[in-house]
Amino acid sequence: MNYTEAKDKFISTWGALGTLWGINKAMAQIHALLWISPEPLSMEDIMEELQISRGNTSMNLRQLMDWGIVFKESKPGERKEYFVSEKDVQELARQVAKERSRREIKPVIKVLREVSGIEDDGTKKTDELIKQTKALYELADSADTMMNKVVNQESNWITKTLMKLIK
Amino acid sequence: MNYTEAKDKFISTWGALGTLWGINKAMAQIHALLWISPEPLSMEDIMEELQISRGNTSMNLRQLMDWGIVFKESKPGERKEYFVSEKDVQELARQVAKERSRREIKPVIKVLREVSGIEDDGTKKTDELIKQTKALYELADSADTMMNKVVNQESNWITKTLMKLIK
DNA sequence: TCAAACTTTCAATAATTTTTGAAAGTTTAT
DNA sequence: ATAAACTTTCAAAAATTATTGAAAGTTTGA
Numbered sequence: 407m408n409y410t411e412a413k414d415k416f417i418s419t420w421g422a423l424g425t426l427w428g429i430n431k432a433m434a435q436i437h438a439l440l441w442i443s444p445e446p447l448s449m450e451d452i453m454e455e456l457q458i459s460r461g462n463t464s465m466n467l468r469q470l471m472d473w474g475i476v477f478k479e480s481k482p483g484e485r486k487e488y489f490v491s492e493k494d495v496q497e498l499a500r501q502v503a504k505e506r507s508r509r510e511i512k513p514v515i516k517v518l519r520e521v522s523g524i525e526d527d528g529t530k531k532t533d534e535l536i537k538q539t540k541a542l543y544e545l546a547d548s549a550d551t552m553m554n555k556v557v558n559q560e561s562n563w564i565t566k567t568l569m570k571l572i573k
Numbered sequence: 574m575n576y577t578e579a580k581d582k583f584i585s586t587w588g589a590l591g592t593l594w595g596i597n598k599a600m601a602q603i604h605a606l607l608w609i610s611p612e613p614l615s616m617e618d619i620m621e622e623l624q625i626s627r628g629n630t631s632m633n634l635r636q637l638m639d640w641g642i643v644f645k646e647s648k649p650g651e652r653k654e655y656f657v658s659e660k661d662v663q664e665l666a667r668q669v670a671k672e673r674s675r676r677e678i679k680p681v682i683k684v685l686r687e688v689s690g691i692e693d694d695g696t697k698k699t700d701e702l703i704k705q706t707k708a709l710y711e712l713a714d715s716a717d718t719m720m721n722k723v724v725n726q727e728s729n730w731i732t733k734t735l736m737k738l739i740k
Numbered sequence: 741t742c743a744a745a746c747t748t749t750c751a752a753t754a755a756t757t758t759t760t761g762a763a764a765g766t767t768t769a770t
Numbered sequence: 771a772t773a774a775a776c777t778t779t780c781a782a783a784a785a786t787t788a789t790t791g792a793a794a795g796t797t798t799g800a
Binding site for chain 1: 574575576579580582583586590592593594595608609610611660662663666677681684685687688691694696697698699700701702705706708709711712
């Protein structure tokens with residue numbers, strides 16, 4: 407496998423993984439491209455390399471910036487804007503965990519707390535609803551608390567902790 | 574919030590979370606419905622409650638069974654088949670983690686190993702490709718190893734471990 | 741063996757999501 | 771103030787994914 411084959415394989419695999427996890431393909435592929443690029447890339451560069459439109463590129467770069475894993479960079483004396491990705495894998499993981507918690511997990515936890523907190527009328531179906539949503543609430547809340555713990559630690563805490571758990 | 578409101582809120586929230594994480598809405602909602610149902614449900618029951626077609630119900634029940642989180646149950650003397658979900662939250666988590674690892678994470682790890690293992694021709698772009706995909710490989714591999722550790726422990730290992738980390 | 745009761749399959753259709761591209765918007769240099 | 775260089779927006783189109791429903795398939799009891 408030469409450079410080009412490896413690059414293309416990485417970009418398409420990352421795009422496919424994104425799709426599987428609810429992230430659109432273009433967004434994941436732009437991230438992959440920037441992740442392995444030693445230099446900042448312009449919008450033109452990205453459009454050209456991934457064969458996608460200007461609008462698509464613009465919208466997905468905005469999303470990546472909203473997620474805090476891609477940044478704008480201006481080269482002095484140039485009108486064009488360039489983009490770079492966060493290059494540290496731990497920081498990438500922290501940022502993704504933080505955003506998914508904030509946008510997706512926390513709102514669900516809130517609903518689980520509300521639902522499991524309804525008044526128990528003593529019927530079997532109400533008992534079961536309360537019992538099962540409470541169990542889910544407790545699991546989700548522990549997992550989320552841990553994720554946020556991770557997010558607020560220094561960058562290599564993850565690795566150290568995982569290593570301790572694994573061995 | 575009464576029983577019906579709480580039930581509907583739980584089912585639609587679970588469906589929406591599924592969608593966000595790449596799981597189809599019907600599949601997530603069928604799971605939610607079975608999760609809180611004190612009794613096994615027939616295909617008719619599910620179609621009726623969620624207002625979805627027979628075909629859709631059948632296909633998504635199959636997927637839930639493939640994931641190992643829903644089971645068929647036959648009531649003696651009845652022709653119809655009934656369905657129940659795994660009721661233990663830890664077992665649910667283990668099973669989902671195990672399947673996502675097997676189907677989605679492991680294949681990506683394999684690609685990351687291949688890509689990061691290409692011959693280094695000493696160019697800046699090849700250096701960066703290798704360095705960045707290797708970092709991703711190491712993170713993904715640690716995370717996956719931990720997940721599988723979790724999967725192969727007794728059911729309450731997760732809770733104990735999370736508790737240790739959080740406190 | 742037949743037929744009733746039930747489930748699965750799958751081609752067609754519908755719904756949703758993504759992508760495009762051109763117009764509108766913005767910034768900067770003169 | 772103008773225009774060139776660039777980015778963003780958004781309605782329309784395309785692509786993808788989910789859903790339907792009827793035909794085919796299966797199982798069971800008589």
